Amino acid sequence: MSEVRLRFAPSPTGYLHVGGARTALFNWLQARKEKGRFILRIEDTDVARSTQESVDAILEGMKWLGLDWDEGPYYQSDNFHIYREFVEKLLSEGKAYRCYCTAEELDAKREKALKEKRKPKYDGTCRNLTGVLHDKPHVVRFKTPHGGSTVFDDIIKGRIAFSNDELDDLIIQRSDGTPTYNFVVVVDDATMRITTVIRGDDHVNNTPRQILLYEALGYPVPRFAHVPMILGSDKTRLSKRHGATSVIAYRDMGYLPEAVVNYLVRLGWSYGDQEIFSTEELIEKFSLDAVGRSAGVFNPDKLIWLNSHYIKTGDPERLATLLGPYLEQKGIDVSSGPNLVSVVKTLQDRSKTMIEMADGALFYYKTDFEYDDKALAKFLNGNLVQLYGEIRDSLKEADNLDHGTIEALFAKICASHGIKMKDVALPARIALTGGTAAPGLFDVMEVLGCRESIQRLERAIEYVQELERERQ
């Protein structure tokens, strides 16, 4: 019984985008579910376009999502000599041949074919050449069998068949001696003993020629699962135009990794009517059979809903440590204010992102905030200073400032004046937070503490007095 082995093989030509992340996630889940190995391989055969920054960005994205790998990262650029050997093998067995056609000649032929509405396929000029000098510049082509067809059963798409005559004699080694992608993936997946290849469905057309290569090389053909692509709201390929496509950008926008994972996995995969999945649950329930065949539109609204769900139900301690950096970014010194965990608890139900939570937490730490004059205007009836004073005084008498006692305290003030709670709570909120959008007033006061609440009331009194003076 051979080991189950899966891999994610990005090319380092940019950051980890949501499409790649989902492919990685599916591979990871399948590996974990099957108790197999998950391998990370960097496809950097295109030396010109590959960068170390991209490698770093991809690794960062994987780590943030929690997609740990068991082997790698392997770099294809480290294995050029191996690919060379396999090319030689094919050559000596007559399964590949040297082609001396120049790129210019090929371009011309292709154009001509296109013009005459024929297939732009290599015409096989060099396929049966004999006795040619090897030192002339050349590429190496794979000798695709004529006739017959290549069939495979895709785990997601079902049976797919291609006539071999549709296939080109593809180049497996460039004139500079470097191998090409379709050859390298096969050699790598074969030698790494990959059992299931999960990748984007833009690779289906490559699959038959890859299968032919496996066979020519004498390796078993892995199972294939081609996942549909992710589209933007206008149903075109997802791009920056549609908003952020980098997973790290979502972290920076205040998304939780579990929300992104949950969103991505449900985009294309489903398990009955269930929407929320923990990672453990996903490992248990994920199945390639349940992955849909059609492309899906990336829906930011649903992602944000999931994010707010995970914020709402998240552990306050953990959220507090996550929130810290977002606040620091806004110039807040967290140590100068109330306990961050307590702050988080008041904000969890009303924050869709960590950025939103940070914004909502600002007033706790700022003592020089401005007041919402428009909201305040409704209460400038001449009694506001007195009301603030009353609240302040009752706070001074209170020894223990928890939600319950504050509520009782406010109720008492309401009763003594025969007014409603909102007549007291609304203006008090402005005094304590500066505005109208904030957590429950009593929670705010509990977190702020007695002293700070009193100070804020006093500052508000001065401010209102100033306003009233101006009015006269």
Add this chain to the structure above:
RNA sequence: GGUCCCAUCGUCUAGCGGUUAGGACACCGGCCUUUCACGUCGGUAACAGGGGUUCAAGUCCCCUUGGGAUCACCA
């Protein structure tokens, strides 16, 4: 253009021959309420079209239409 893939509410999807076609996001309305939110209750909304097969088709087959992928000395 050739080849290949795809097709249920606006979106993600359930459905695997017999359902009042279900859920979720978004949207609209009610309730809750100390603001903003949360929550809660309810509502609008879909089987692309046409042929078959079958007692019975969203489900199976074919065609049409419409999307998409791919046809490099990129990956």
